[in-house]
Structures are given as C-alpha cells and as structure tokens.
Amino acid sequence: MGKEAPSPLRYQLNLFKRDMIKIRKAKETDFEDIWDIFHQIVKRGDTFAFDPEAPKEDCRTLWMSSSVHTYVAEFQNKILGTYILRKNQPGLGAHVANAAYMVHPEARWQGIGKAMGSQSIKQAKKQGFSAIQFNFVVSTNIVAIQLWLKLGFKIVGTVPKAFNHQKLGFVDIYIMHRFV
Template sequence: MKDAATAPPLSIRAAGVRDHDAIWAILEPVYRAGETYCIPRDITRDAALEDWFAAPFTAFVAERGGEVLGTSHIGANRAGGGSHVANASFATAPAARGQGVAREMVTHAKDWARAQGFRAMQFNFVVATNADAVHSWEKAGFSIVGRLPGAFAHPAQGYVDALVMYHDLTGDSDDA
C-alpha cells in the first residue's frame, strides 16, 4: 500500500459484479468480527453481497490506482413518508484505514444523496464502541440524535449502546 500523500487520487464509482471479490474481501473480516454490523457473523459470501447490493441501495467502491480500498451503499432509509432521508453503510479495507478513505466515501455519499433529492441522511445503528466511526461521522457533520441502550450484542463487550446519527443535507454542500 502506497503512502496516501504520494498515491494517485481516490475515485469513487458505482460497483458492479466485477467488484464482488474485492467487496467481499473488505466485508468478510468486518462481518466475521461481529463488532460493528447487525449481520450474522457466519453470513455467506452470496448472502452478504445480495444484501449489500439489495434495493433500494446503490453500491459503490472507492479505489486508488485500480485497487478497491472501500465500499459503501446508499439508499432510502425508509419508504413512503421517510423516503427523503438517505441511509448508508461503509467499510474500508484494513490496509487502507487511516488514509481518508472513509472521509471521502461519506462526502461522496452525502453529495450523491443530495443529487438524488434526499434532504437528510441517517445512520440508524452505529455501535457506540466503534469510536472511529462515531468520530468520523461527527467530523462529517452528523449528530447523535438517539441512543439505544444495550441494543447491540458485542462479541467481546456484551450488550453495548447503538447510536442514531443524523445529518441535514439541505445546507451547504461543503460541510464535511
């Protein structure tokens, strides 16, 4: 992995079938650890990819020099009266952590959501012990608007809180 300062720029594009192996390589260790997502730790590759690409979400990859370093998916949080609020999930390759990949993916997600007509973005279930994610999303303009006590069964820490985080997308687009 090259130093991010001297590496080619990161680009984010819609993901497709050709990206399945790279996306699974990123998602599998996250899901197997069971510390951040409400996904069965033994989920199969096919089931995980089906979930990641499922409607109403659009999947993306972040790549640098042709190497996929992260993935996201973005779509409506809920249907009907909640369809103006986007939701998104993110995962970064272990070797790419700390290189600004998550920051660029969340900026892309907010810009993409605005362009699709979403007025806000909400993360329904951020595990409170995932300090890096909480910090990143707060830096990106998200606020903690709710706390779900003991809502997540963490494999090492027991029942921990989950957070609801929210960001109004109708303001200045340069807010990350």
C-alpha cells in the same frame, strides 16, 4: 529482535496520493472485492449487526440489490472500500437516506472512510434525499463516530444495550443524522 516486515497488503497513501482515490459506482465484477471487505469486517463482530458467519449471498443481497446504490473506493485499480446508499424507509420516509460503509482492514487510517463519507453526502443530495440517517452506529466504534461528527452528523438518539459486541457484550448504539 528485528522489525516485523509490513504486510504487503497494507496501503500507505500519503497526502498527495489521497487525491487519487477514485470513488465510483460499483459494477457486478467488483463483487468479489466487496465480499472480501464485507467478510473481513463482519466476521469481527464489533461494528455491524450482521451475522459474523454471514454467507456470500447475504452480502450480495445487501450490497448489490437493485434497491441500493453501491459505490467502491479504488486506488491504483484495487478496491479498498465500499459503501451503499439507499432509502432509510419506504413511502413517507423515503426522503431520508441510509448508508453503510466498510474500509478494507489493511487500508484503514488512509482517509478512505472520510472520502466515501464526503462523497456519499453529495450523492444523497444529488439523488434527492434531504438527509442521511445512520440507524445503528455501535457506541464503541469511536473512529467512525468521530468521523461522522466531523462530517456534520449529530447523535440524535441512543438505544441501550442494542448490540451484542463479540468481545464486550451488550453495548449501546447511536442513531446519527445530518441534513444534506
């Protein structure tokens, strides 16, 4: 039996090309690519609390709203990841940021999440936030948890059985935090 041909969408970024990942503010014209990433990630039901069948307009409301700063990670004019940065709470909690990140499934393990995470910490500081807090990190999302720990986040709380994982049932979520 022969080897299966690699997916044409699978991105292989060697160590030299990782420096070529460009992270920039998203434009309205990026929305279809953002939607593609959002839809592929959310439909799995294993890392985000969004409805796995969330329609495109829900993504537009969440990701392209004027109350969020939306960024994309681009390599050779192809959007491979996206993140949002916003106030975690209004008013007296507005000094703490909240963020959410998604990497195209075909571009995982290429340093894109780390690049977006590192850049978002700088952006949060630049925008006047004193910290970033993740309110809902699914405890089974080990890759993300390890990345956030490497980037200086700490688990500051656990909410038991708060996420209904599509394959594992109810699992814990973590609240993670770091000062910027």
